[in-house]
Amino acid sequence: MHDELKQAIITYAVRLGDDALILGHRISEWVSHGPFLEEDIAQGNVALDFIGRSRMYYTYAADLTGNDKTEDDFAFLRSEREFQNHLINELPRGDFAYSTARQLMLDVYHSHYLSALMNSKDKTLAAIAAKGVKETRYHLRRSTDWVLRLGDGTEESHQRLQSAVDDIWGYTNELFEHDLLEQNLIKAEIAVDASLFKDQWLAEVSEILTAATLKVPATEWAVRGGREGYHTENLGHLLTELQHVHRCYPNSQW
Amino acid sequence: MQRIPAMRQEQYERELFRRNSQCLDLWNILDEVKDPEIPVLSLWDMGVLRDVQREDDRITVTITPTYSGCPAMDVMREDIEIALRENGIVNYSVETQLSPAWTTDWMTDKGREQLRDYGIAAPNDALEQSGRETPENGVRCPRCGSVDTHRVSEFASTACKALFQCDDCFEPFDYFKKL
Numbered sequence: 001m002h003d004e005l006k007q008a009i010i011t012y013a014v015r016l017g018d019d020a021l022i023l024g025h026r027i028s029e030w031v032s033h034g035p036f037l038e039e040d041i042a043q044g045n046v047a048l049d050f051i052g053r054s055r056m057y058y059t060y061a062a063d064l065t066g067n068d069k070t071e072d073d074f075a076f077l078r079s080e081r082e083f084q085n086h087l088i089n090e091l092p093r094g095d096f097a098y099s100t101a102r103q104l105m106l107d108v109y110h111s112h113y114l115s116a117l118m119n120s121k122d123k124t125l126a127a128i129a130a131k132g133v134k135e136t137r138y139h140l141r142r143s144t145d146w147v148l149r150l151g152d153g154t155e156e157s158h159q160r161l162q163s164a165v166d167d168i169w170g171y172t173n174e175l176f177e178h179d180l181l182e183q184n185l186i187k188a189e190i191a192v193d194a195s196l197f198k199d200q201w202l203a204e205v206s207e208i209l210t211a212a213t214l215k216v217p218a219t220e221w222a223v224r225g226g227r228e229g230y231h232t233e234n235l236g237h238l239l240t241e242l243q244h245v246h247r248c249y250p251n252s253q254w
Numbered sequence: 255m256q257r258i259p260a261m262r263q264e265q266y267e268r269e270l271f272r273r274n275s276q277c278l279d280l281w282n283i284l285d286e287v288k289d290p291e292i293p294v295l296s297l298w299d300m301g302v303l304r305d306v307q308r309e310d311d312r313i314t315v316t317i318t319p320t321y322s323g324c325p326a327m328d329v330m331r332e333d334i335e336i337a338l339r340e341n342g343i344v345n346y347s348v349e350t351q352l353s354p355a356w357t358t359d360w361m362t363d364k365g366r367e368q369l370r371d372y373g374i375a376a377p378n379d380a381l382e383q384s385g386r387e388t389p390e391n392g393v394r395c396p397r398c399g400s401v402d403t404h405r406v407s408e409f410a411s412t413a414c415k416a417l418f419q420c421d422d423c424f425e426p427f428d429y430f431k432k433l
Contacts, residue, residue: 024323038407038417045323045409052323056352127353131322134355134433138388138408 005188008181009122010061011084012191014074015227016125017057018085021075022235023106024050025242029093042142046103049135056128076246080229080236087226088171090235094164097157100146101164105172107140108204112197121189144208151212158213165209166217173222176201182227264359268301277308280343284315287337290329291412294368297330301360304351313338313346318356321413321433358433370396375418375429388416393429395420405429 001009028047034040058071088106093099114136117129150157176198178186185191206216225231246252261269272281284303289295297303297317305316315334319327331348338346358377366376373396381392381401391404400422408431410417415428 038409041411042407042409045413048323048325048413049321050323052319052321056322123353127355128322130353130355131319135322142408 006064008185009125009190010064011181012185013057013061013064013125015084017054017061017074018083019054019089020050020057021054021242022083022085022238023089024048024054025238026089026091026093027099027103030096030099035096046139046142049132049139053128053132056131060124060128072246076243080231080239082229083231083235083239084227084229085235086171086175087223087232088168088175090226090232090238091168091171092234095160097150097160098164098167100143100150101161102168103139103143104147104208105168105205107136107143108201108208109172109175109194110136111140112201113192113194116192116194116197119189120191125190147208147214148212151209151214161212162214165214169217169219170221170223173219174224174226177224179227261363262359264357265362268360268362271305272298275306277306277313280306280308280313280315283337283341284334287330287333289326290333291326292369292372292374294372295365297334299362299365299368301356301358301362301365302330311345313343315346315348316351317348318351318354320356324413326412356433358430361430369430373397373427374415375427377430377432379429380432388429388431393418395423395425396427397425398423403427 024047027043027050030043031040031047034043054075055071058074061074062069062071088102091098091102110132114129114133118126118133120126120129147161150161152158176194178191178193178195182191186193209216223232272278275281281298281303284306285296285298287297287303289297289300289302292300300320302317302320303315304318305314307314307316315338317327317330317334327350331350334348335346361377366378369376370379375393375396379394379396380389381394388405388408392401393403393405394401395403395418398420400420402421403418404421406417406419406426408416410428414431414433416431417426418429419426
């Protein structure tokens with residue numbers, strides 16, 4: 001493998017790992033705060049799926065990097081500016097409607113993204129996607145059920161979910177944009193070109209929102225920068241908590 | 255026409271693969287390694303154990319993860335290492351293979367029977383065998399055998415299970431999701 005291509009794949013794998021880790025951490029914040037026991041357990045399970053996925057991406061990046069790097073180096077020993085996750089993942093957990101709205105948008109996104117990544121010329125990325133795509137099916141069922149239940153529920157649940165959808169909407173744009181590094185990997189048939197399924201994503205999300213009696217927001221604003229390492233203020237706080245133990249006790253194992 | 259119960263294709267292929275292996279002794283050693291969350295089920299019966307190879311005196315064990323976030327995977331790996339060491343094997347490695355992705359189709363019939371005895375409905379115990387991992391009802395109760403059951407939650411004590419309740423004996427039970 002050319003060195004340049006290898007470096008690009010490492011960066012790409014780390015980015016996908018960042019997306020999964022940060023979202024997984026956000027979902028895990030619901031554990032012990034769920035509306036009822038079964039839902040609490042569901043949140044924990046879904047969070048684990050994402051954190052597990054991030055471990056596979058990071059481990060692959062570590063293997064390609066060599067020099068005894070491990071998944072922990074990527075998760076625990078990088079600073080805010082070195083993380084390259086899409087911003088939507090780091091937004092605070094908010095109320096239950098807010099987390100539900102984000103999850104729906106991302107689950108629909110992942111269902112397309114991972115299906116496409118399964119066809120990557122990179123065999124490891126394709127294998128990680130093949131595992132993730134199965135899990136995404138029940139993630140999406142769950143978030144769809146919740147959106148219908150809250151959107152078409154009480155006046156308050158409807159209103160909370162609508163304002164959550166409105167608040168998050170502008171963060172979805174960057175999910176479908178690619179910088180030069182990803183464009184080159186798309187040409188090499190390694191990375192996924194998300195712009196190809198943007199219309200389909202919009203159609204599917206709109207259908208669910210409409211069925212839940214919610215309004216699909218008009219695209220009037222967009223926030224971007226995650227892939228370049230420019231973040232909202234939320235990521236720093238999240239990393240402080242996520243990395244605290246590891247940074248206090250370097251290299252400890254249990 | 256009478257239907258003769260036959261071994262499922264996936265299981266037949268796994269059994270054949272194992273039978274033709276050059277290191278049957280090692281497979282037998284690893285039969286002692288159980289799933290830490292479901293201690294009646296061996297890694298072989300679970301379908302997690304994929305391959306064992308001996309090259310000179312180097313042993314390579316290949317396992318495949320069940321769910322991406324399954325916390326039991328790390329323990330399984332450690333337990334394999336402990337079992338090998340207890341049998342005097344020091345030169346080994348445990349590799350993780352992602353592709354092809356694990357499926358409950360690899361679970362052996364013996365494993366499914368052990369699950370039921372343990373109180374967990376097995377992946378093929380659903381009345382309706384659709385593409386969905388978890389039906390809304392009709393999973394056979396491992397306690398009383400009734401199919402008059404309903405799903406309480408798609409998520410249960412671990413990622414691989416869903417929570418059901420029997421409407422005949424009223425006992426709640428776990429269902430090992432079809433994946």
